[in-house]
Amino acid sequence: MADESSPRLTHLAEDGSAAMVDVGDKADTVRVAEAIGHVRMKPETLALILAGNMKKGDVIGAARIAGIMAAKQTANLIPLCHPLALTKVSVEIEPDEALPGLRVRALAKLTGKTGVEMEALTAVSVTCLTIYDMAKAVDRGMEIDGIKVLAKSGGKSGDWKLDT
Amino acid sequence: MADESSPRLTHLAEDGSAAMVDVGDKADTVRVAEAIGHVRMKPETLALILAGNMKKGDVIGAARIAGIMAAKQTANLIPLCHPLALTKVSVEIEPDEALPGLRVRALAKLTGKTGVEMEALTAVSVTCLTIYDMAKAVDRGMEIDGIKVLAKSGGKSGDWKLDT
Amino acid sequence: MADESSPRLTHLAEDGSAAMVDVGDKADTVRVAEAIGHVRMKPETLALILAGNMKKGDVIGAARIAGIMAAKQTANLIPLCHPLALTKVSVEIEPDEALPGLRVRALAKLTGKTGVEMEALTAVSVTCLTIYDMAKAVDRGMEIDGIKVLAKSGGKSGDWKLDT
Amino acid sequence: MADESSPRLTHLAEDGSAAMVDVGDKADTVRVAEAIGHVRMKPETLALILAGNMKKGDVIGAARIAGIMAAKQTANLIPLCHPLALTKVSVEIEPDEALPGLRVRALAKLTGKTGVEMEALTAVSVTCLTIYDMAKAVDRGMEIDGIKVLAKSGGKSGDWKLDT
Amino acid sequence: MADESSPRLTHLAEDGSAAMVDVGDKADTVRVAEAIGHVRMKPETLALILAGNMKKGDVIGAARIAGIMAAKQTANLIPLCHPLALTKVSVEIEPDEALPGLRVRALAKLTGKTGVEMEALTAVSVTCLTIYDMAKAVDRGMEIDGIKVLAKSGGKSGDWKLDT
Amino acid sequence: MADESSPRLTHLAEDGSAAMVDVGDKADTVRVAEAIGHVRMKPETLALILAGNMKKGDVIGAARIAGIMAAKQTANLIPLCHPLALTKVSVEIEPDEALPGLRVRALAKLTGKTGVEMEALTAVSVTCLTIYDMAKAVDRGMEIDGIKVLAKSGGKSGDWKLDT
Numbered sequence: 005m006a007d008e009s010s011p012r013l014t015h016l017a018e019d020g021s022a023a024m025v026d027v028g029d030k031a032d033t034v035r036v037a038e039a040i041g042h043v044r045m046k047p048e049t050l051a052l053i054l055a056g057n058m059k060k061g062d063v064i065g066a067a068r069i070a071g072i073m074a075a076k077q078t079a080n081l082i083p084l085c086h087p088l089a090l091t092k093v094s095v096e097i098e099p100d101e102a103l104p105g106l107r108v109r110a111l112a113k114l115t116g117k118t119g120v121e122m123e124a125l126t127a128v129s130v131t132c133l134t135i136y137d138m139a140k141a142v143d144r145g146m147e148i149d150g151i152k153v154l155a156k157s158g159g160k161s162g163d164w165k166l167d168t
Numbered sequence: 169m170a171d172e173s174s175p176r177l178t179h180l181a182e183d184g185s186a187a188m189v190d191v192g193d194k195a196d197t198v199r200v201a202e203a204i205g206h207v208r209m210k211p212e213t214l215a216l217i218l219a220g221n222m223k224k225g226d227v228i229g230a231a232r233i234a235g236i237m238a239a240k241q242t243a244n245l246i247p248l249c250h251p252l253a254l255t256k257v258s259v260e261i262e263p264d265e266a267l268p269g270l271r272v273r274a275l276a277k278l279t280g281k282t283g284v285e286m287e288a289l290t291a292v293s294v295t296c297l298t299i300y301d302m303a304k305a306v307d308r309g310m311e312i313d314g315i316k317v318l319a320k321s322g323g324k325s326g327d328w329k330l331d332t
Numbered sequence: 333m334a335d336e337s338s339p340r341l342t343h344l345a346e347d348g349s350a351a352m353v354d355v356g357d358k359a360d361t362v363r364v365a366e367a368i369g370h371v372r373m374k375p376e377t378l379a380l381i382l383a384g385n386m387k388k389g390d391v392i393g394a395a396r397i398a399g400i401m402a403a404k405q406t407a408n409l410i411p412l413c414h415p416l417a418l419t420k421v422s423v424e425i426e427p428d429e430a431l432p433g434l435r436v437r438a439l440a441k442l443t444g445k446t447g448v449e450m451e452a453l454t455a456v457s458v459t460c461l462t463i464y465d466m467a468k469a470v471d472r473g474m475e476i477d478g479i480k481v482l483a484k485s486g487g488k489s490g491d492w493k494l495d496t
Numbered sequence: 497m498a499d500e501s502s503p504r505l506t507h508l509a510e511d512g513s514a515a516m517v518d519v520g521d522k523a524d525t526v527r528v529a530e531a532i533g534h535v536r537m538k539p540e541t542l543a544l545i546l547a548g549n550m551k552k553g554d555v556i557g558a559a560r561i562a563g564i565m566a567a568k569q570t571a572n573l574i575p576l577c578h579p580l581a582l583t584k585v586s587v588e589i590e591p592d593e594a595l596p597g598l599r600v601r602a603l604a605k606l607t608g609k610t611g612v613e614m615e616a617l618t619a620v621s622v623t624c625l626t627i628y629d630m631a632k633a634v635d636r637g638m639e640i641d642g643i644k645v646l647a648k649s650g651g652k653s654g655d656w657k658l659d660t
Numbered sequence: 661m662a663d664e665s666s667p668r669l670t671h672l673a674e675d676g677s678a679a680m681v682d683v684g685d686k687a688d689t690v691r692v693a694e695a696i697g698h699v700r701m702k703p704e705t706l707a708l709i710l711a712g713n714m715k716k717g718d719v720i721g722a723a724r725i726a727g728i729m730a731a732k733q734t735a736n737l738i739p740l741c742h743p744l745a746l747t748k749v750s751v752e753i754e755p756d757e758a759l760p761g762l763r764v765r766a767l768a769k770l771t772g773k774t775g776v777e778m779e780a781l782t783a784v785s786v787t788c789l790t791i792y793d794m795a796k797a798v799d800r801g802m803e804i805d806g807i808k809v810l811a812k813s814g815g816k817s818g819d820w821k822l823d824t
Numbered sequence: 825m826a827d828e829s830s831p832r833l834t835h836l837a838e839d840g841s842a843a844m845v846d847v848g849d850k851a852d853t854v855r856v857a858e859a860i861g862h863v864r865m866k867p868e869t870l871a872l873i874l875a876g877n878m879k880k881g882d883v884i885g886a887a888r889i890a891g892i893m894a895a896k897q898t899a900n901l902i903p904l905c906h907p908l909a910l911t912k913v914s915v916e917i918e919p920d921e922a923l924p925g926l927r928v929r930a931l932a933k934l935t936g937k938t939g940v941e942m943e944a945l946t947a948v949s950v951t952c953l954t955i956y957d958m959a960k961a962v963d964r965g966m967e968i969d970g971i972k973v974l975a976k977s978g979g980k981s982g983d984w985k986l987d988t
Contacts, residue, residue: 013220013227014305021916022226022302022885024892028854028911028935034520041312056177062186063177065393065514069575070247072516073401076571076579077245079896081294082301083234083889087896087909089579091520091609096513115520117911121308122301129293129312130245137246137286138186141178144285145330148205148293148315153308166309185424186393188400192362192419192443198684229678229885233739236680237893240735240743243404247397251404251417253743255684255773260677279684281419341548341555342633350554350630350721352728354748356690356771369640384505390514391505398575405573407732409622410629411562411725415732415745445747449636450629457621457640458573465574465614466514469506472613472645473658476533476621479640494637526848557721557842561903564844565729568899568907581907583848583937588841607848669876669883670961678882678958697968712833718842719833726903733901737950738957739890777964778957785949785968786901793902793942794842797834800941801986804861804949804971809964822965 015084024084030117035158037112039124041151043135044105049143053106053135054099063138064097064106071095071131075112078126085122090114093123095131105146106135109154121153179248188248194281199322201276203288205315207299208269213307217270217299218263227302228261228270235259235295239276242290249286254278257287259295269310270299273318285317343412352412358445363486365440367452369479371463372433377471381434381463382427391466392425392434399423399459403440403451413450418442421451423459433474434463437482449481507576516576522609527650529604531616533643535627536597541635545598545627546591555630556589556598563587563623567604567615577614582606585615587623597638598627601646613645671740680740686773691814693768695780697807699791700761705799709762709791710755719794720753720762727751727787731768734782741778746770749779751787761802762791765810777809835904844904850937855978857932859944861971863955864925869963873926873955874919883958884917884926891915891951895932898946905942910934913943915951925966926955929974941973 014025053063072093079087092113100107110127112120132148139146157163178189217227236257243251256277264271274291276284296312303310321327342353381391400421407415420441428435438455440448460476467474485491506517545555564585571579584605592599602619604612624640631638649655670681709719728749735743748769756763766783768776788804795802813819834845873883892913899907912933920927930947932940952968959966977983 012306013216013303015227015230015302022230022888022892023914024910024912026912026933028933052177062393063179065390066179066186066247066397068514069394069397070245072514073572073575074245077241080893081234081238081241082298083230083893085301086911087579087907089581089608089909090516091578092516092518094515113518113520116909121304122297125297125300125312129297132315133286133289133293134246136289137249138179139177140285142176144317144320144328146316148289149313151296151312151315152310156308164308186396186400187422188418188420190420190441192441226885229882230889232678233886233889236678237736237739244401247401250419251415251743253417253745253772254680255742256680256682258679277682277684280417340634341544341631343555343558343630349752350558350724350728351750352746352748354769356747356769380505391507394507394514394575398573402573405569408729409562409566409569410626411558411729413629414747415743417745444745449632450625453625453628453640457625460643461614461617461621462574464617465577466507467505468613470504472648472656474644476617476643477641479624479643480638481636484636492636554721557718558725560842561722561725564842565900565903579907581909581936582844583906584844584846586843605846605848668962669872669959671883671886671958678886708833719835722835722842722903726901730901733897737890737894737897738954739886741957777960778953781953781956781968785953788971789942789945789949790902792945793905794835795833796941800973800976800984802972804945805969807952807968807971808966812964820964 022084027086027117032115032117033158035114035116035120037119037121037124037156038154039128040109040154041128041132042103042105042107043132043146043148044103045146046143047104049139050099050104052142053139067131067134068095068097070134071110071127074130075123075127078123082122086118088114088116090123093127095127108132119156119159121156125151186248191250191281196279196281197322199278199280199284201283201285201288201320202318203292204273204318205292205296206267206269206271207296207310207312208267209310210307211268213303214263214268216306217303231295231298232259232261234298235274235291238294239287239291242287246286250282252278252280254287257291259291272296283320283323285320289315350412355414355445360443360445361486363442363444363448365447365449365452365484366482367456368437368482369456369460370431370433370435371460371474371476372431373474374471375432377467378427378432380470381467395459395462396423396425398462399438399455402458403455406451406454410450414446416442416444418451421455423455436460447484447487449484453479514576519578519609524608525650527606527608527612529611529613529616529648530646531620532601532646533620533624534595534597534599535624535638535640536595537638538635539596541631542591542596544634545631559623559626560587560589562626563602563619566622567619570615570618574614578610580606580608582615585619587619600624611648611651613648617643678740683742683773688771688773689814691770691772691776693775693777693780693812694810695784696765696810697784697788698759698761698763699788699802699804700759701802702799703760705795706755706760708798709795723787723790724751724753726790727766727783730786731779731783734779738778742774744770744772746779749783751783764788775812775815777812781807842904847906847937852936853978855934855936855940857939857941857944857976858974859948860929860974861948861952862923862925862927863952863966863968864923865966866963867924869959870919870924872962873959887951887954888915888917890954891930891947894950895943895947898943902942906938908934908936910943913947915947928952939976939979941976945971
């Protein structure tokens with residue numbers, strides 16, 4: 005991708021107007037992206053979610069399903085994203101008592117012409133929003149933070165990992 | 169709302185399974201919610217976006233439209249959200265050179281039976297994701313942070329503001 | 333509703349062409365509908381689902397979330413259904429070893445101008461389809477049966493229950 | 497597919513949580529699936545639909561269109577289904593006076609990495625729901641039954657037909 | 661509506677940025693809008709469609725269903741449209757041999773706070789697009805024309821009719 | 825394509841009922857389509873839009889984004905369109921003071937088995953509808969005209985251009 009070598013916002017056409025970038029000439033390669041994020045909450049909110057989870061697992065289960073389904077809506081939400089035939093999406097949600105809160109990690113995979121970072125980021129975002137929604141009755145001050153791409157592979161620009 | 173007085177996750181039924189809470193008996197009142205968030209980026213990425221903005225405004229313009237449209241998709245993304253006839257949605261995006269990055273604020277409004285925090289939060293999230301998408305070719309390390317409800321009004325529980 | 337007294341298919345206009353029936357003059361009343369259905373499967377498939385359920389509950393949990401979300405898509409799926417601001421949706425899934433299989437029951441509720449049978453039926457259908465999807469790798473011969481309205485209340489025509 | 501040989505619910509990850517199965521390594525082959533189902537109704541309801549059909553065909557025509565459109569929504573409705581570029585969808589609706597009611601058969605086709613049973617089943621389900629919707633004013637006791645996969649071909653596991 | 665008295669584009673906020681106009685203070689009144697448009701085609705294309713129509717009516721039937729369903733998608737397509745609980749949508753399609761082509765008229769109705777012109781216009785547009793799609797194999801030069809609002813009623817600004 | 829040689833409406837099955845045409849046997853080729861259309865308005869409406877555009881560009885910017893996003897919804901709006909993985913969509917909007925009004929041109933591109941005229945036409949239509957929506961407060965008599973395919977390339981039938 006010329007993306008990396010020239011500092012130009014590739015979604016802007018020559019005259020500066022928005023357009024979906026042409027990816028027709030890119031090769032079909034296996035592309036994977038991982039993204040993370042977290043929801044910070046009161047310790048007692050986390051305890052309530054985990055206790056519920058011990059019984060029927062619905063907060064975490066519902067948030068995971070919402071995140072997976074949202075990955076498939078990415079091109080309908082982000083104006084200049086290409087519609088993609090994702091071959092895999094997964095979402096992991098882990099409690100972190102030090103935060104305190106829940107940490108979310110999503111993976112998206114595709115054999116295709118364009119990267120899947122946005123799909124992984126959208127999965128993380130909607131998973132976090134769903135956690136917020138299901139716990140907001142007991143904790144209005146929750147905050148969603150740290151949404152970023154962790155790693156991506158595939159495509160002309162090769163593998164990339166976030167410096168941490 | 170009993171939500172505030174009893175520390176129970178209202179989206180869980182008696183047996184712990186997920187369900188859309190019954191809001192049929194709530195009064196129709198004017199409800200407003202405001203949420204914020206931001207995208208942290210390299211200073212040169214911000215400069216590029218703002219320069220583009222000076223020409224045709226498309227990054228910020230596209231992200232604002234995406235955020236407004238996403239607010240209307242909230243109930244399709246968040247499993248237990250009620251479908252709502254929003255009467256207003258607005259999204260503001262301001263540069264913050266100290267961050268450096270873009271700060272996003274969304275407002276959602278409704279005359280109805282349930283709060284609109286999720287709609288404001290969804291607008292903020294998708295606005296941030298769109299900014300990420302449009303600038304990712306020049307800056308893969310951007311991070312979305314600080315997504316939270318700033319204030320809400322309307323409904324039985326009255327007005328609420330985030331302690332800051 | 334004239335619906336009940338005259339045996340005419342109300343979705344057909346005078347000339348027989350399809351149209352969304354005008355419900356503008358109907359009163360806003362509380363309307364509730366319950367629908368049921370089931371997925372018939374091999375006993376060992378049911379055992380596998382229930383064993384999975386004992387661990388993390390994901391087949392049943394995912395199917396319940398899918399059913400609730402589908403109820404909100406009813407007007408996008410069924411051509412002549414009115415878009416409705418549902419105030420409640422719930423889905424229950426119970427194993428029945430005599431079937432053998434899983435029994436699904438959905439409830440939809442609205443304060444509005446038209447009944448919510450289609451929303452309850454759509455929730456049941458998509459819950460059953462999701463069960464099928466999650467178990468099809470081990471049992472291709474499953475069958476979805478018995479999808480029907482159990483009871484409805486509200487509206488001019490009063491309460492109604494299925495004769496059983 | 498390992499699906500067939502090992503009795504494991506492939507949508508559950510190692511730890512039992514839901515995930516979209518990785519199909520990236522599967523071959524692109526022509527895949528076809530056929531599904532059936534029916535709506536049982538009073539004989540006079542069937543007569544009314546068929547009489548309407550003789551005039552302008554709208555109940556059956558609308559239900560067919562709804563079923564075809566629903567097949568394209570499968571991945572948005574069923575949480576762990578992959579988004580697919582279907583190459584064909586067709587829906588047939590035939591009256592059966594012995595039932596009495598309407599029999600529905602749907603076919604979905606794809607050149608791709610995963611089967612299309614869910615698309616065919618979703619088409620059948622929404623076709624049946626639309627028939628119910630359009631006739632419910634005259635017959636509330638209709639029942640949707642017998643939704644199942646009739647045959648599938650393509651993919652590593654080869655052809656399969658329902659024993660009947 | 662102040663809309664009519666001051667020549668300002670009400671979708672632009674004070675600073676010129678796009679926002680969904682606040683309709684929360686408007687009264688709930690019955691609002692109706694009618695829109696028209698047409699597809700111009702070769703006479704032999706019209707003849708083929710009408711001949712098909714005589715058999716099973718599918719071009720005109722499918723286009724009508726598509727238009728009705730599209731009206732319900734208006735707020736998902738037009739960025740600053742409010743989500744509305746339409747109480748009625750109907751679409752009429754008539755041949756006009758003088759054109760030659762098909763004339764489309766749509767009506768949308770709502771008891772609510774904002775007009776329904778966009779819903780009627782969207783229904784007409786998608787009806788015309790569907791006609792184009794179904795006939796394009798035999799006539800690529802078809803043209804969609806004359807899409808406009810014919811009349812609207814309800815709301816503070818009173819009734820309005822197009823001068824013709 | 826047999827489409828071109830035989831004057832038959834290919835979306836109708838042998839018995840005249842609607843079906844999504846099987847494109848499974850078509851070759852994957854690069855396909856491009858361009859479509860145009862325009863919105864006719866009062867000269868003062870055009871002046872207001874252009875003045876707004878000089879400030880923040882939102883009418884034209886929002887309409888362009890709406891058109892691009894709509895292209896991705898084509899298969900959800902037009903009953904018999906195939907879901908496609910578009911590799912590029914762009915929308916241009918130019919003022920024409922002689923009209924007076926705005927002229928819209930959209931391009932859609934795909935490496936796949938079927939043409940993308942409907943995607944280009946849908947982009948034009950929704951761009952025009954969005955312009956109408958954003959300006960309707962000052963000009964109710966606007967009219968959308970001249971929506972047609974300008975050129976298409978790719979596929980067995982070769983290149984095609986509108987005679988002008």
